[in-house]
Amino acid sequence: MNIGWILTIILLVFLLMVLASCVKIVPQAQAMVVERLGGYLATWSVGVHFKVPFVDRIARRVNLKEQVIDFKPQPVITEDNVTMQIDTVVFFQITDPKLFAYGVENPLMAIENLTATTLRNIIGDLELDETLTSRELINTKMRTLLDVATDPWGIKVNRVELKNIIPPAEIQDSMEKQMKAERERREAILRAEGEKKSTVLVAEGKKESAILDAEAEKQAAILRAEAQKERMIREAEGQAEAILKVQQATAEGIRLIKEAGADDSVIQLKSLEAFAKAADGKATKIIIPSEIQSLAGLVRSVVETSKDQ
Numbered sequence: 001m002n003i004g005w006i007l008t009i010i011l012l013v014f015l016l017m018v019l020a021s022c023v024k025i026v027p028q029a030q031a032m033v034v035e036r037l038g039g040y041l042a043t044w045s046v047g048v049h050f051k052v053p054f055v056d057r058i059a060r061r062v063n064l065k066e067q068v069i070d071f072k073p074q075p076v077i078t079e080d081n082v083t084m085q086i087d088t089v090v091f092f093q094i095t096d097p098k099l100f101a102y103g104v105e106n107p108l109m110a111i112e113n114l115t116a117t118t119l120r121n122i123i124g125d126l127e128l129d130e131t132l133t134s135r136e137l138i139n140t141k142m143r144t145l146l147d148v149a150t151d152p153w154g155i156k157v158n159r160v161e162l163k164n165i166i167p168p169a170e171i172q173d174s175m176e177k178q179m180k181a182e183r184e185r186r187e188a189i190l191r192a193e194g195e196k197k198s199t200v201l202v203a204e205g206k207k208e209s210a211i212l213d214a215e216a217e218k219q220a221a222i223l224r225a226e227a228q229k230e231r232m233i234r235e236a237e238g239q240a241e242a243i244l245k246v247q248q249a250t251a252e253g254i255r256l257i258k259e260a261g262a263d264d265s266v267i268q269l270k271s272l273e274a275f276a277k278a279a280d281g282k283a284t285k286i287i288i289p290s291e292i293q294s295l296a297g298l299v300r301s302v303v304e305t306s307k308d309q
Contacts, residue, residue: 099154
């Protein structure tokens with residue numbers, strides 16, 4: 001193989017390499033800024049592209065995904081002259097690759113410096129307590145100001161977060177003591193409220209118990225009265241029934257005497273017996289009709305005659 005063939009092969013390989021380098025594939029979420037003879041030519045998006053050899057070049061590859069930058073803590077001074085350290089996190093996205101490539105020399109450093117300056121300006125108008133309690137307000141202000149400032153660079157700031165606020169050591173000690181005192185105060189309030197509720201519940205329980213006792217006593221009195229009433233009714237019914245039976249027995253005796261054909265003397269004797277029973281030691285004086293008295297004398301005479309015999 002002579003030298004000509006070798007040179008031809010080398011030339012072909014070189015041409016193939018040049019042609020291969022002219023074919024560019026742009027992946028998803030990326031863009032390429034292309035220059036021709038040192039001037040801006042175009043921005044290539046996703047897909048296959050071809051460039052002119054030795055004339056066109058890829059000036060910059062741009063990542064279009066949302067990016068996060070965590071800046072180191074920055075010293076800031078509040079309105080009441082308290083120096084603290086604050087570190088921020090910025091979420092941004094490149095929206096215009098051309099402006100990003102030609103807008104500023106070092107976009108990330110520019111964002112960092114701009115963030116620190118904006119943060120100092122905002123914190124300088126706030127006191128320490130406002131700074132510690134107004135994170136959302138600070139985040140919103142910083143995002144708005146940074147988004148406006150970075151718009152000429154083809155950058156959109158989506159979110160800004162204060163990652164950490166580090167006050168001086170003596171301020172931290174004072175805050176811890178204040179928080180401890182606040183916790184103790186809340187604990188005392190909760191304990192007092194608990195005791196108050198407990199006292200109220202005990203009083204309500206005693207009141208309810210007294211009401212129940214009174215109600216039970218009332219029911220017991222009602223039941224006793226009803227029992228007394230029932231007993232008296234039963235006694236009255238018993239007495240009435242006894243009187244009824246006595247009357248029935250007396251009527252039955254009189255009926256039997258009449259059926260037996262007893263004369264007036266026997267009837268008068270039965271009447272005498274009834275008076276004797278009526279007396280029975282419970283009456284001090286008994287008035288006996290004259291007919292019964294004569295009959296009694298007759299009976300006494302018969303009895304005495306019987307004794308003499």
